[in-house]
Amino acid sequence: EVKLVESGGGLVQPGRSLKLSCIASGFSFDDYWMAWVRQAPGKGLEWIGEISQDSSTINYTPPLKDKFTFSRDNAQNSLYLQMSKVGSEDTAIYYCATGSFDYWGQGVMVTVSS
Amino acid sequence: DIQMTQSPSVLSASVGERVTLSCRASQNINKYLDWYQQRLGEAPKLLIYNTNNFHTGNPSRFSGSGSGTDYTLTISSLQPEDVATYFCLQRNSWPRTFGSGTKLELK
Helix, strand or coil, X not given: CCEEEEECCEEECCCCCEEEEEEEECCCHHHCXXXXXXXXXXXXEEEXXXXXXXXXXXXXXXXHXXXXXXXXXXXXXXXXXXXXXXXXXXXXXXXXXXXCXXXXXXXXXXXXXX | CCCEEEECCEEEECCCCXXXXXXXXXXXXXXXXXXXXECCCXXXXXXXXXCCEECCCCCXXXXXXXXXXXXXXXXXXXXXXHCEEEEEEECCCCCCEECCCEEEEEX
């Protein structure tokens, strides 16, 4: 069974950093592009970006390119999202997904507030 | 960036009714258009990829069509479990962009 499990969310103060993790199982993680998508409360889906199998190619949505950093550890079947200088606009559920979006995690909530 | 416009934003329909949801791109996306279903409180789920290809595990009442800038998701006979918000996504170019969603309700 394919599973993607995000973690690392919670309450964070404005201007601080936060690192989300996504642990994959049930498929050959190192064969897949992986992606991050977020959803602000009551809003639609926003594509954040994607990372290739060997991390050689990373595409970000331009408004978040300087704020978010993707990485992965194929030996640990893990995907990461490093968020820096967060603001209230980053409050959202963050989902990891396979690059073709055929599988999604359950999401992790990030709340930015003082 | 390619803008994706979904219509209507809210749709009320009866059980058994044929339902059509639309997604329009601001430029040609060469059929790289996916449809996702998101039930309340759940993660999105892939229904259709590349305009008209079924993703495994979904009911056959869902189908997709379209080309160029205009795409459609059709539910042939609406079921109560289809109450959800439906999003389209273009994967023709970067950044990928989602539509704002159509909320499907039961009448």
